[in-house]
Amino acid sequence: MDALIDLxxxxxxxxxxxxxTRGLLLVLVALYGAGSGWPAWAPGxxxxxxxxxxxxxxxxxxxxxxxxxxxx
Numbered sequence: 001m002d003a004l005i006d007l008x009x010x011x012x013x014x015x016x017x018x019x020x021t022r023g024l025l026l027v028l029v030a031l032y033g034a035g036s037g038w039p040a041w042a043p044g045x046x047x048x049x050x051x052x053x054x055x056x057x058x059x060x061x062x063x064x065x066x067x068x069x070x071x072x
Contacts, residue, residue, distance in 0.1 A: 019053045026050030 030046035
């Protein structure tokens with residue numbers, strides 16, 4: 001049983017390490033919380049963090065491409 005718990009925890013941590021799955025899980029938690037009657041700040045916080053985890057890598061990629069123009 002300990003091996004199964006360890007495997008599940010490792011899978012969750014690996015999923016949360018990637019920005020897309022982290023954002024998706026947080027947005028889904030926010031939708032669940034909004035439907036379950038959580039206080040308004042909790043789903044709002046989950047949504048903000050989830051969308052930020054999608055937007056920040058895209059912003060960094062855009063900034064890198066803008067700073068270093070390709071040689072033509």
